[in-house]
Amino acid sequence: MRVVILDGAGDIGAFGAGLILDGVVRGRIRTLGVATGSSPLAIYRALADQWIPALAHLDAFALDEYVGLPAEDPQSYHSVIRREVTDRLRLDPANVHVPDGCAADLDAECERYEAAMAAAGGVDLQLLGIGRNGHIGFNEPSSSLSSRTRPKTLMAATRRDNARFFGDPDLVPRHCLTQGLGTILDAAEVLLVAQGSGKAEAVRAAVEGPVSSMCPASVLQLHRRATILLDEEAARQLALRQYYLDTEKNRIEGLRP
Ligand code: F6R
Numbered sequence: 001m002r003v004v005i006l007d008g009a010g011d012i013g014a015f016g017a018g019l020i021l022d023g024v025v026r027g028r029i030r031t032l033g034v035a036t037g038s039s040p041l042a043i044y045r046a047l048a049d050q051w052i053p054a055l056a057h058l059d060a061f062a063l064d065e066y067v068g069l070p071a072e073d074p075q076s077y078h079s080v081i082r083r084e085v086t087d088r089l090r091l092d093p094a095n096v097h098v099p100d101g102c103a104a105d106l107d108a109e110c111e112r113y114e115a116a117m118a119a120a121g122g123v124d125l126q127l128l129g130i131g132r133n134g135h136i137g138f139n140e141p142s143s144s145l146s147s148r149t150r151p152k153t154l155m156a157a158t159r160r161d162n163a164r165f166f167g168d169p170d171l172v173p174r175h176c177l178t179q180g181l182g183t184i185l186d187a188a189e190v191l192l193v194a195q196g197s198g199k200a201e202a203v204r205a206a207v208e209g210p211v212s213s214m215c216p217a218s219v220l221q222l223h224r225r226a227t228i229l230l231d232e233e234a235a236r237q238l239a240l241r242q243y244y245l246d247t248e249k250n251r252i253e254g255l256r257p
Pocket residue numbers: 034035036037038039040063064128129130131132135136137138
């Protein structure tokens with residue numbers, strides 16, 4: 001894993017946008033996996049600021065969607081992705097995919113979604129946030145490490161964390177459709193972003209703990225191209241914090257004998 005520790009949202013946005021723009025310009029990134037929530041917002045905003053026409057040709061696949069919220073509900077991930085990604089990056093809405101949490105047959109919808117991702121050639125770079133309980137997507141602790149897109153039940157703690165978007169905690173849906181951990185691992189590259197002290201314990205478990213379904217993000221230790229992008233607060237509990245900082249410095253300055 002490449003662990004990058006930066007000063008704050010501005011630097012995180014610039015770093016993430018730089019990584020994505022480089023991949024888009026070089027033709028390595030044609031399909032972007034997109035997350036909702038607060039963590040990737042700085043990156044979307046930096047991408048909008050540095051917008052280039054090639055961004056408009058990207059395909060995008062969302063990680064997850066609530067069950068039972070109509071697409072037009074402002075808190076549905078359909079709406080969030082449209083506001084934060086499709087509009088800002090000027091993507092063609094026809095190329096932006098979000099699972100349908102109101103489908104009559106949710107299992108069939110998940111299979112359809114997996115097939116659509118495969119037909120697009122898979123995800124080239126998957127953006128991720130991390131829950132305070134270590135979830136990625138909505139793969140809550142105890143999720144199978146090889147899971148595929150499927151319906152899941154949200155944990156009470158996740159519903160409480162997301163209540164800030166809904167006003168009333170009772171309005172947070174109880175179920176979701178989410179890409180599985182196996183689906184996420186299939187992306188050619190992943191970029192996980194975490195900010196703030198509330199994420200420090202989950203980041204420690206994900207990066208330095210054992211690979212375990214009890215911290216779903218730890219499965220990224222098995223990925224060949226995973227970058228973990230942190231602010232100082234989120235990195236606070238890492239035992240090897242200084243080593244990660246030294247390694248990044250060497251990347252910039254070059255290796256010296
Ligand atoms: C969002 C998602 C979640 C969030 C996570 C962190 O599509 O799948 O895993 O990334 O809950 O949320 P924030 O970034 O709001 O702290």
